[in-house]
């Protein structure tokens with residue numbers, strides 16, 4: 001059986017860890033035109049207390065491909081991608097769950113859940129839920145499917161408090177919400193709104209890939225400026241406190 005390090009290391013060869021700074025959305029780390037907040041975050045719901053992407057998912061590139069294949073490829077290919085992505089989540093959460101928790105005033109999250117699949121055709125299958133609940137050791141014992149999709153017709157990619165229904169009251173518990181991809185944030189913010197309405201305490205999201213297009217404005221240049229290889233010891237949160245040593249001294 002391969003180890004978590006063996007399964008996740010190939011992903012470190014192409015993942016790009018987002019960093020806070022000027023020209024990056026303070027909510028979702030989307031590159032912006034100099035604004036502090038991107039259009040989607042400024043105009044959508046804002047219910048998450050924190051959101052941390054592990055990597056950018058660049059359209060058409062390797063992580064984007066993996067995030068599509070673990071859900072849609074035929075077996076056993078899908079399973080292989082699920083194992084790799086689970087190892088990425090495992091390795092990252094083992095080090096950085098505490099960074100996310102600290103940001104929302106907690107030491108850890110009492111409950112961990114996933115954003116239900118947005119694909120109506122897959123309503124019965126939840127590859128992300130299966131991955132987190134079965135494979136991601138640092139959180140699987142705290143996993144609970146807290147949300148289901150509502151039967152209401154809600155416009156795709158738009159924030160709505162009616163997209164999901166909570167399965168139970170949450171009595172102030174801190175919830176870590178895991179999703180595979182963040183594009184506009186509508187799904188995760190809708191999920192957070194429902195969790196809060198059910199009485200959740202702090203709700204933070206960790207997503208594997210923050211979707212970006214390399215061709216937009218100067219994104220290519222900005223993506224090339226990110227630290228490589230992927231730094232497993234730093235996330236977007238703790239990199240602010242402990243910036244990596246740069247190659248050039250003084």
Ligand SMILES: [Zn+2]
Pocket residue numbers: 025026027028029030037038039040041042
């Ligand atoms: Zn944003």
Ligand SMILES: [Zn+2]
Pocket residue numbers: 095096099233234235236237238239
């Ligand atoms: Zn961290």
